[in-house]
Amino acid sequence: MKQCIIKIGMASCGRAAGAEEIYKSAEDHINKHNLDCRLMKTACIGMCFAEPLIEFIMSDMPDITYGRVTSEEISGLIDSYLAGKPQEEKVIISRESTSNFDIQGQENDSLKKQTRIVLRNCGIIDPESIEDYINRQGYMALQKALKEMDPEKVVQEILASRLRGRGGAGFPTGLKWEIAANSRIGEKKYIVCNADEGDPGAFMDRSVLEGDPHSVIEGMLIGAFAIGADEGYIYVRAEYPLAIKHLKKAINDAYERNLLGKNILNSSFSFDLHIKEGAGAFVCGEETALIASIEGKRGMPNIRPPYPAESGLFGQPTNINNVETFANIAWIILNGSEAFNKLGTERSKGTKVFALAGKIKKSGLIEVPMGVPLRHVIYDIGGGMKENSPFKAVQLGGPSGGCIPASKLDTIVDYDSINQTGAIMGSGGMVVMDEKTCVVDVAKFFLTFTQNESCGKCTFCRIGTRRMLEILTRITEGKGKIEDIKKLEDLAEMINKGSLCGLGQTAPNPVLTTLKYFREEYEEHIIDKKCRAGVCNALINYSVLADKCVGCTACARVCPVQCISGEVKKPHFIHQNQCIRCGACFNACKFEAIVKK
Amino acid sequence: MNTKPEIDKLIEKYKAKKGVLIPLLQDVQSIEGYLSRENMKYIAEKMGIREAEIFGVATFYSMFRLKPLGKHIIRVCKGTACHVSGANNISTAIRNVLDLKDDEDQTADGFFTFIEVACLGCCSLAPVIMIDDKTYGKLTSEKVSQIVKSYYK
Numbered sequence: 001m002k003q004c005i006i007k008i009g010m011a012s013c014g015r016a017a018g019a020e021e022i023y024k025s026a027e028d029h030i031n032k033h034n035l036d037c038r039l040m041k042t043a044c045i046g047m048c049f050a051e052p053l054i055e056f057i058m059s060d061m062p063d064i065t066y067g068r069v070t071s072e073e074i075s076g077l078i079d080s081y082l083a084g085k086p087q088e089e090k091v092i093i094s095r096e097s098t099s100n101f102d103i104q105g106q107e108n109d110s111l112k113k114q115t116r117i118v119l120r121n122c123g124i125i126d127p128e129s130i131e132d133y134i135n136r137q138g139y140m141a142l143q144k145a146l147k148e149m150d151p152e153k154v155v156q157e158i159l160a161s162r163l164r165g166r167g168g169a170g171f172p173t174g175l176k177w178e179i180a181a182n183s184r185i186g187e188k189k190y191i192v193c194n195a196d197e198g199d200p201g202a203f204m205d206r207s208v209l210e211g212d213p214h215s216v217i218e219g220m221l222i223g224a225f226a227i228g229a230d231e232g233y234i235y236v237r238a239e240y241p242l243a244i245k246h247l248k249k250a251i252n253d254a255y256e257r258n259l260l261g262k263n264i265l266n267s268s269f270s271f272d273l274h275i276k277e278g279a280g281a282f283v284c285g286e287e288t289a290l291i292a293s294i295e296g297k298r299g300m301p302n303i304r305p306p307y308p309a310e311s312g313l314f315g316q317p318t319n320i321n322n323v324e325t326f327a328n329i330a331w332i333i334l335n336g337s338e339a340f341n342k343l344g345t346e347r348s349k350g351t352k353v354f355a356l357a358g359k360i361k362k363s364g365l366i367e368v369p370m371g372v373p374l375r376h377v378i379y380d381i382g383g384g385m386k387e388n389s390p391f392k393a394v395q396l397g398g399p400s401g402g403c404i405p406a407s408k409l410d411t412i413v414d415y416d417s418i419n420q421t422g423a424i425m426g427s428g429g430m431v432v433m434d435e436k437t438c439v440v441d442v443a444k445f446f447l448t449f450t451q452n453e454s455c456g457k458c459t460f461c462r463i464g465t466r467r468m469l470e471i472l473t474r475i476t477e478g479k480g481k482i483e484d485i486k487k488l489e490d491l492a493e494m495i496n497k498g499s500l501c502g503l504g505q506t507a508p509n510p511v512l513t514t515l516k517y518f519r520e521e522y523e524e525h526i527i528d529k530k531c532r533a534g535v536c537n538a539l540i541n542y543s544v545l546a547d548k549c550v551g552c553t554a555c556a557r558v559c560p561v562q563c564i565s566g567e568v569k570k571p572h573f574i575h576q577n578q579c580i581r582c583g584a585c586f587n588a589c590k591f592e593a594i595v596k597k
Numbered sequence: 598m599n600t601k602p603e604i605d606k607l608i609e610k611y612k613a614k615k616g617v618l619i620p621l622l623q624d625v626q627s628i629e630g631y632l633s634r635e636n637m638k639y640i641a642e643k644m645g646i647r648e649a650e651i652f653g654v655a656t657f658y659s660m661f662r663l664k665p666l667g668k669h670i671i672r673v674c675k676g677t678a679c680h681v682s683g684a685n686n687i688s689t690a691i692r693n694v695l696d697l698k699d700d701e702d703q704t705a706d707g708f709f710t711f712i713e714v715a716c717l718g719c720c721s722l723a724p725v726i727m728i729d730d731k732t733y734g735k736l737t738s739e740k741v742s743q744i745v746k747s748y749y750k
Contacts, residue, residue: 016719016732048721201677203718238623238660239715279619279658282715296618298657314615357678357720364721395677431677445680455657558739560693582689587738 002059004037004082006030009053009123011044011210012242013203013364017051018071025071026054029078037078043211043246045123046365047107050092053123056081062101067092110362110381115343115369117351118204118327122211122365127246130253133214139259141330145222146267154226154333155181161337162349163329167194167285167322168397168426169502170348170415180227180309180319189229190318193220193326194290195236195243198282199398200449202429204353205323207365209236209243212327213250217273219326221259222333224271227319231272235290238277247275282399282453286501287312287320289455300455301501322427324353344370348414356382358431359389368413375409378432389434393517397426399446399453400506402513403439422513424506438535439514440525444472446510450503461504464495468511477538480526485515534596537581541597546571548593555585555594600628600636608643618646618654622661631662667703667710669748672727676716682723688713690738691726694745708749 006026010019023039030037047053050067054077057063064086066077080087086103094105125132133139145154159174180189193216197205209216220232236244251273254260262270276294283289284299291313293299312318328350332340343350348370354377357363361383368377378384378394385391393403402423404411411417418425433442451465468491471484492508499505515522524530531539544555544564551569556562563579566572574585574594586594607624611617625640626632632655641648655661673688695704695711703710719725722734726741733744 012718013721016717016722016725016734048719051721198715200675200680200716201720203716203720206718240718276616277620277623279623280660280715281658293619294616296616296654298653355720357676357723358681363678398677429677431681433681437681442677442681445677449675582738583686584738 002036004035004056004058005040006037006078007040007042007055007057007126009044009051009055010041011123011207012240013044013048014051014053015242019052021071022052022054022069022074025074026078029075035078035082037082040126041128042123042125043127044207044365045093046119046207046367047092047362048364049362050107050364053092055093056086058082062086062103063095064091064103064105065093066090067107107362110366110383113376113381114367115351116367117331117340118208118215118324118353119365119367120212120331121215122207125212127211127213128249130214130250130257133212137334138214138330139218141333142218142221142225142259143265145225145333146265146269149333151181151226151228154222157333157337158226158329161332161340162347163325163332163340164348164415165322166324166328166352166427168400168424170425173321173325176309176319176321177223177226179307180229180317183309183317185228188231188316189227190313190316191220191224191227191229191232192290192294192313192318192320193232193234193323194285194287194320195234195240195323196278196282196285196290197237197240197323197427198285198453199400199427199429201355201357201395201431202398202427203355204365204428206237206240206243208323208327208353209240210246213243213246214254215327215330216247216323217250217254217260219321219329220273221264221271222329223319223321223326225269227317229319230270231274233274233276233294233313235276235278235284235294238279244275244277251275281455282449283455283501283503286503289501290320291318298455300457301503303500324427345412345414345417347416352413352425352428354428354430356430356432358395359386359434359437360384360432361386370414371412373410373412374404377413377430378409382432385432385434387434387436389436392433392435392437393439395423395431395433395442395510396429397424397509398429399450400424400502400509401426401429402509403433403442403517404513405517407517422509422516424509436533436535438476438531438533439518439521440472440476440531441533441535443511443514444469444476447472447507450507454503454507458499458501458504460495460498461500461507464491464498465504465507467491468495468508472511475522475525476531476536478525478529478536480522482523482526484526485519485522488515540581541576542574542579542581542583542586542594543576543597544572544574545593545595548591550591550593552590554588554590558584558588560584600625601639603628604636604639605643608640612644618644618651619658622651622655626661630666631664634663664703665707667707669708669729670710670712670727671745672712672714672717674715674717674719674723674725674727675713676718676720676723678720679716679724684724686738687724687726687736687741690742691745694742709745 055065094103164170288302289299308318549571556564563575
């Protein structure tokens with residue numbers, strides 16, 4: 001009898017959608033009927049919108065994945081697959097159709113449009129199994145670097161690949177390694193992985209750490225070998241418990257197989273790796289602040305130079321790269337810089353992972369070659385808008401980035417092209433907004449975030465962001481003055497020039513880009529006291545349409561301030577001066593008799 | 598509760614290593630759910646670190662709490678995706694149910710602690726909250742009020 005492998009996506013997103021119950025139901029069913037199935041946990045394949053996901057693999061059968069599975073239908077899905085009659089209409093991904101089957105998964109096309117280097121193993125392997133990783137060419141790049149190359153050659157290969165840092169700024173990784181390798185030769189050096197992914201709306205680093213932790217460890221090992229480091233740290237957000245759990249297991253397994261520790265793979269290279277959990281401070285994503293935090297201090301940035309490559313962690317030369325950057329390394333060493341160079345544009349090589357979220361139909365994680373237009377990412381892969389409301393803007397690069405309007409949707413994914421719009425590539429968070437999103441409110445949202453996360457060291461960042469936030473709050477409350485726009489622009493320039501680190505320098509970006517592309521909305525808020533998206537509470541009014549109101553009293557019952565009056569079966573009335581504009585009545589009305597203006 | 602023996606054990610574990618203040622404070626916090634003034638003072642004496650430095654680190658990072666936690670913790674995601682999907686209304690609805698005023702973050706009976714947090718990473722389920730370890734997604738003001746009320750039963 002042939003064995004069936006059943007994989008369930010158990011990353012954070014899958015668990016939130018109920019994957020644990022699915023796993024339990026599947027396990028019960030298999031045990032109860034003594035079925036020859038091997039149940040496996042895998043991580044995130046990126047299709048968060050279709051979670052929970054379950055995949056079936058068996059010889060002579062097509063490899064298929066079902067989406068949006070419920071625990072009630074699990075037993076039926078298992079039985080029908082084992083009987084050779086998969087439920088075709090529910091299949092979202094199918095691979096290797098055999099002659100007897102021709103199942104087209106609903107999402108096959110979307111996957112085909114992607115190129116997966118960083119996410120090569122995510123959602124495919126069991127992240128807690130080092131064997132799974134090794135079976136997919138895992139640690140072969142490390143072996144190649146140690147046995148066939150020397151540190152100099154590794155640095156040259158990464159230089160030639162023209163890989164740029166995926167944390168946001170896009171500094172050439174090879175150059176960073178070369179500087180670190182040539183710094184204070186013979187002294188103790190450190191290599192650090194920056195996994196302090198704090199951008200609201202970005203979750204690609206978490207998915208890689210949860211789904212393929214060994215690829216990051218292998219990248220770090222190769223980097224350490226190249227620069228001459230013998231100790232490393234992964235600085236990871238404590239808000240990512242599953243990523244930390246998988247990393248700990250991966251590090252232990254790697255030690256057991258002599259892939260970490262003394263004389264790795266019988267070479268003269270030794271390397272120790274530790275995990276450092278963050279304690280919740282966004283600014284620690286900045287490299288000098290991150291170093292201070294690993295040293296146990298308040299995570300405040302320091303003036304550069306000296307750069308970490310010269311004097312970093314505990315005063316020693318230190319090289320810091322982002323999770324996604326490290327996840328590219330093994331692939332480049334194994335396949336060569338030329339293969340990597342074939343992907344992308346003149347100045348941005350390889351691929352980029354994006355986290356799609358907001359008002360997009362297929363939210364999740366995708367990976368595309370550099371150079372594709374944003375329109376392709378949002379419409380062809382992301383499936384376009386979720387509701388029928390038209391596209392308004394896409395926010396790229398989180399609180400340091402900016403809003404790109406519909407007119408710029410043909411901008412290609414490339415560090416320099418995106419910079420030209422006023423946004424930045426950033427770590428790859430892509431939040432799609434529709435006409436029901438107010439850009440002034442979004443700018444206020446990001447500024448609230450940066451203002452809150454400013455460490456307080458630089459006056460302009462500490463006080464300037466607060467002043468900007470006060471002005472924005474005023475505008476969204478209908479108390480803005482027309483000269484406020486000029487004040488915002490002046491403050492933005494000063495904060496940019498007067499801040500030490502990227503957090504402050506880029507904090508005004510969301511305001512500047514929305515002013516650039518949606519200035520008229522700011523003016524509407526200020527002059528006409530109007531929020532066209534209907535988001536800013538102080539600028540909207542709820543009223544009852546007397547001809548549609550049936551007098552069901554639903555609105556009056558939910559109103560928290562009892563400002564709705566009216567008799568049963570007669571039209572109701574909202575007293576505007578008492579209304580707090582919470583929208584409870586609007587949501588409660590089943591007859592569309594309450595309008596928001 | 599006398600937590601000193603447990604803290605002594607932790608200090609023993611970390612003493613010889615470098616850059617250990619943050620993990621030490623994290624472990625001490627996990628004993629009682631927060632860092633008491635007394636415990637911070639005790640660590641300062643034992644580790645030979647100035648009390649001000651410990652207090653400085655504890656107030657810098659958002660994970661450290663200087664007040665005891667409630668029985669249940671509600672975490673409202675304030676990530677971008679949740680924000681554009683109406684997280685503010687979710688917060689308002691919860692705060693209404695819990696009857697929290699202005700900057701209060703705990704109910705008078707200590708049953709709930711209310712925290713707004715950075716992205717929980719379940720953007721496709723936005724808006725999202727977590728109560729203790731359980732995640733609730735695709736919420737509306739009405740749904741979330743019912744969920745919170747159900748904990749009182």
